[in-house]
Amino acid sequence: TWTPGNIIDEQVEQIRRQVGDKQVICALSGGVDSSVAAALVHKAVGDQLTCFFIDHGLLRAGEREQVERDYAATMGIKVVTIDESERFLNALAGLTEPEAKRKAIGREFIRSFEAAQREMIAQAGADGKDIEFLVQGTLYPDVVESGGGEGTANIKSHHNVGGLPDDLSFSLVEPLRELFKDEVRMIGRELGVPEKIVARQPFPGPGLGIRIIGEVTFDRLETLRAADLIVREELTKAGLDEEIWQCPVVLLADVRSVGVQGDGRTYGHPIVLRPVSSEDAMTADWTRLPYDILAKISNRITNSVPDVNRVVLDVTSKPPATIEWE
Ligand code: XMP
Numbered sequence: 001t002w003t004p005g006n007i008i009d010e011q012v013e014q015i016r017r018q019v020g021d022k023q024v025i026c027a028l029s030g031g032v033d034s035s036v037a038a039a040l041v042h043k044a045v046g047d048q049l050t051c052f053f054i055d056h057g058l059l060r061a062g063e064r065e066q067v068e069r070d071y072a073a074t075m076g077i078k079v080v081t082i083d084e085s086e087r088f089l090n091a092l093a094g095l096t097e098p099e100a101k102r103k104a105i106g107r108e109f110i111r112s113f114e115a116a117q118r119e120m121i122a123q124a125g126a127d128g129k130d131i132e133f134l135v136q137g138t139l140y141p142d143v144v145e146s147g148g149g150e151g152t153a154n155i156k157s158h159h160n161v162g163g164l165p166d167d168l169s170f171s172l173v174e175p176l177r178e179l180f181k182d183e184v185r186m187i188g189r190e191l192g193v194p195e196k197i198v199a200r201q202p203f204p205g206p207g208l209g210i211r212i213i214g215e216v217t218f219d220r221l222e223t224l225r226a227a228d229l230i231v232r233e234e235l236t237k238a239g240l241d242e243e244i245w246q247c248p249v250v251l252l253a254d255v256r257s258v259g260v261q262g263d264g265r266t267y268g269h270p271i272v273l274r275p276v277s278s279e280d281a282m283t284a285d286w287t288r289l290p291y292d293i294l295a296k297i298s299n300r301i302t303n304s305v306p307d308v309n310r311v312v313l314d315v316t317s318k319p320p321a322t323i324e325w326e
Helices: 004-019 032-048 063-074 085-091 098-127 141-146 183-192 218-237 292-302
Strands: 024-027 050-053 081-084 133-134 170-174 249-251 257-261 266-273 308-312
Touching: 004 032, 004 170, 004 183, 024 032, 032 050, 050 063, 050 098, 063 081, 063 133, 081 098, 085 098, 098 133, 133 266, 141 257, 218 249, 218 266, 218 292, 257 308, 266 292, 292 308
Parallel strands: 024 050, 024 133, 050 081, 133 170, 266 308
Antiparallel strands: 249 266, 257 266
């Protein structure tokens, strides 16, 4: 029978067998999946695990600080932050096609971990054990939608599945590969992962990089971060966090429309709100947010975020649309 306890025992056993006495590094994103994967591996091999948090510059406002605070305080797992934002921005320069962006981000993630690995080896010195393994919080839907399952089409290259380069110098440890999000949350709770991490809404590994439709630039990221923060603040204030699965906020950087703001005409960009309800992200329905909340969000964004003069609502279910726009 399926119980969180059984799955944990099984996975701990399997991780110990796979890893032996080697060192493991974990690609921590701050989200539910990588946190629970890290907690599982930590339970299995303890101090052989080192977690890295890659700041790829595609994070939402305040996210890096939150991760640095929460993990040290609540999980007892050591986390090393590496600022790689320049590397990712350079890799994304000139790219507009969604799969090209996803693949570039996946590649830079791995390059970042290789840099982390070299640093660890340098620090560990002569007696340093080999660092062979990389933990990822890949879930079953990630595998299926990246075309990893049998008879499935490649819908999107999830950053931790389809985006891996061929010359990968790690073996992957992916203890959640057969699980759905709700199961991962149950396992996380059983492992004692704090509720504020377990209950977090999903956020894609490629971050805001796949929520800017068009080329990703620092200025566009700043615009999207400002709009996204307003959306999160208002949804939280309205007590809607549990009701919605997630609410991507998307900047249509390649689209402009005419507006009238302050003293005159503007020619700015639209922001899209994409609130969805879902059980497992394989299918989703658009969430019927109250009109007054939408109005508040729209007013705040257009009054305070430069270059944005329009807010639109995505009222499409999945299928036919995916949750993220890219
Ligand atoms: P889509 O857009 O495929 O998204 O309907 C389904 C769920 O997966 C999240 N998502 C990702 N998560 N890496 C992740 O860790 C990715 O590359 C990725 N792409 C999409 C998305 O936010 C939604 O919850």
